[in-house]
Amino acid sequence: MIAETLYTGFGAWNPIVWLVAFAVAILLAWFIQRLGEPDIPGDGESGKSYISGNDEPSPEDGHIGGSNLYWGFTDAMKGYYARVVPLHTGCLTDYVLWFLGTFALLFIFIGVL
Amino acid sequence: MMDFIMANAPALLIAVPMLGAFALPLVGRLGDTPRNGWILAVTLITAIIAALLAWTVLTGGPVLYTFGAASSSDAIPADSGGIPIRIIFTVDAMSAFMALFAAFVGFITCLYSVASERLSSGKDGYYALMLLLLVGILGMVTTGDLFNFFVFLEINSLAGAALVAYRIDKGVSVEAALKYGFLSTLAGLMVLYAIGLLYGQYDSLNMAVIASRMSYTMLDKVALALLIAGLALKAGAVPLHFWTPDAYSMAPAAVTAFLVVASQAGLYGLFRVLFSVYGLTLNYVTVGWAVIILGVLSMVVGVTMAIPQKDVKRLMAYHAVSQSGYMLLGVGVGLVVLGDAAAMDAFGRTAMEGGIFHIVNHAMYKGLLFLTAGAIFLQTGTRNLNKMGGLGHSMKWTMLFFIIGALAIAGIPPFNGFASKLMIYESVFAFSPVIAVIAMVVSILTLASFVKVFHAIFMGPQQPKYADVIEVPRPMLVAMGALALLTILMGIFPEQIVSTVIAPAANALIDQSAYVATVFGGV
Structure with a gap:
């Protein structure tokens, strides 16, 4: 057991112990679930999705696309994105300039400082 | 022979x-x-x-x-x-x-x-x-x-x-x-x-x-x-x-x-x-900080540029940039303290081992993620996250491999990404708590980004336009399975990998005189 322990100098990480604890937690969750009522039958009216009385949307309308997630994050960070995204121009000559600028900064950093 | x-x-x-x-x-x-x-x-x-x-x-x-x-x-x-x-x-x-x-x-x-x-x-x-x-x-x-x-x-x-x-x-x-x-x-x-x-x-x-x-x-x-x-x-x-x-x-x-x-x-x-x-011979503190700055920039810009992407492979490409930042950060910290034996023993060596360990971990889980993206593109003909959905119904193995890769890149235990990131977090924290916190926040954003990808591709009801989609051919599954297996095994037995392969690799970099002696010893 000790052989699997990874020491980081400040702490330790043993995946085997973690996996055992994870398995115990899963067993506990399964046991608690078993205490509950059995599932309702999947057929008939009781098996249908209930969305506040609205009709269930079609599969195309029922899936939230990738762009709709995290709009709050990107909106909150729009000041950052407004500056960083335009730097990715897709223009090769711009990228060459970035290379030259980075080399110049590195040289100042290494050669002068 | x-x-x-x-x-x-x-x-x-x-x-x-x-x-x-x-x-x-x-x-x-x-x-x-x-x-x-x-x-x-x-x-x-x-x-x-x-x-x-x-x-x-x-x-x-x-x-x-x-x-x-x-x-x-x-x-x-x-x-x-x-x-x-x-x-x-x-x-x-x-x-x-x-x-x-x-x-x-x-x-x-x-x-x-x-x-x-x-x-x-x-x-x-x-x-x-x-x-x-x-x-x-x-x-x-x-x-x-x-x-x-x-x-x-x-x-x-x-x-x-x-x-x-x-x-x-x-x-x-x-x-x-x-x-x-x-x-x-x-x-x-x-x-x-x-x-x-x-x-x-x-x-x-x-x-x-x-x-x-x-x-x-x-x-x-x-x-x-x-x-x-x-x-x-x-x-x-x-x-x-x-x-x-x-x-x-x-x-x-x-x-x-x-x-x-x-x-x-x-x-x-x-x-x-x-x-x-x-x-x-070089000014290792100055050059080390240059490497650290490149690493932190890569981590932050990579992950923040990944989040708004709609093309799954472009998103993963930005994550590849972000993950390279961890490697630069770990090895950069080791370079800064190269001439300080006490600091090297205290945290520099662990930082370098974490950075080098992350190289191979990244090759495994990022390779796996790109292969899953390729499997999805092969079967659906699109890389656009807005046009996907419900593929978990028909591509269960690909979904499983994607989950393993996504959890590993986000640094979730017990996968390999967690082990190397833990080494980087703890050693970098001793060097600069602020940079360690940045590294952890980048991991959280990585997880958020891959939750979005997982939801967009695999979750939701089966889409009629993908009703005919089936799982990819077996050689592709075997290739993805091999990388997934290694991603798990290297996460469950990190100490074996670090002690047998990573630590000697870090020592080989640190000990310049041994490298020189290898050539001159052959006279």
Whole structure:
């Protein structure tokens, strides 16, 4: 057991112990679930999705696309994105300039400082 | 036979895939099955040779191989004035570690390609370029000669650019390949110019000889800035990362997974130059901080640019940039404290081990993620996250492999990404708590980003337009399964990997005198 322990100098990480604890937690969750009522039958009216009385949307309308997630994050960070995204121009000559600028900064950093 | 292979393993490591590539046009005439058998046999044999070489190095110390000499360890001829005039491969633990996982990923990506490219034309060229890319990577990580390193860097770049353009795709992939090829060539030219500056001063192209004579003049500083900029571009570090989203997204998935390793060969070159060629002679605090800044920029810009992406492979490409930042950060912290033995023992060595461990972990889980993206593209014909959904119903194995890769890249236990990130977090925290917190926040954003991808691709009701979608062919599943298995095993047994492979690799970088002695000890 000790052989699997990874020491980081400040702490330790043993995946085997973690996996055992994870398995115990899963067993506990399964046991608690078993205490509950059995599932309702999947057929008939009781098996249908209930969305506040609205009709269930079609599969195309029922899936939230990738762009709709995290709009709050990107909106909150729009000041950052407004500056960083335009730097990715897709223009090769711009990228060459970035290379030259980075080399110049590195040289100042290494050669002068 | 076995003795011959063991004695010539460094040369065979290059010769086998190179001859395999040159023979492909002939073998390809026999049909698809012989071609597939040939490519898998060549890459498997190369991986076995890499494993044998790694075993030799890890059990018996660095291996020196001198081309054209009566004895492979005869590095410096008696009448050469103390300068090794032949090409020398210096394979220490760091080189062996890189060669081993590069050869393995080469085999896995070719196995995947057997199924994913089965309907494509031009497969002779495709596989020949894959093998030449493997040659370039293996040569870069094993050679001890700077000019030879440049040659392999060029082979790496040209083969990679040609592979990016493999699928014409209305010219878009050709544009991506042009950017990759042009910028890689620019980086290669700068590296060549730096090598010229070093050769002009020290009369040698051998890294160990230059290291032993290094006096850190102003010309050496110019050469160092050129080498860092050139190799950081090859590694895709911010702000030299602009080629990565285009090249990674337009290349076939197997090529993208292999390009990740090709970029890491650039990272290897950077670390080799910093530690083994310049070592303690350079102003390691200043240069170390330069590497850390590149790392932090890569982490933050990479992950924040990934979040709003709609193209799944562009998103993953930005994450590749972000993950490279962790490697730069870990090794950069080690470089800053290179001359401080107490700090090196306290946290520097762990930071370097974490950074190096992250290289191989990244190759496994990011390779896996790119292969899952390729599987989805093959079956749906789109990379647009807004057009996907409900694929978990029909591509259960691909979904499982994606989950494993996504949890690993986000640093969730017990997968391999967690182990290396934990080493980086804890050691970097001792160095600078602020940077450690940034690294952790980047991991949280990585998890958020992959939750979005998982939801967009696999969750939701089955879409009528994808009603006919089925799971990908078995060779693709086997290739993804192999990477997924390693991602799990390396996470469950991290100490075994760190103690047997990673720690010797970190020591090989830290101990410059041992690297120099490997060459001079062969007199």
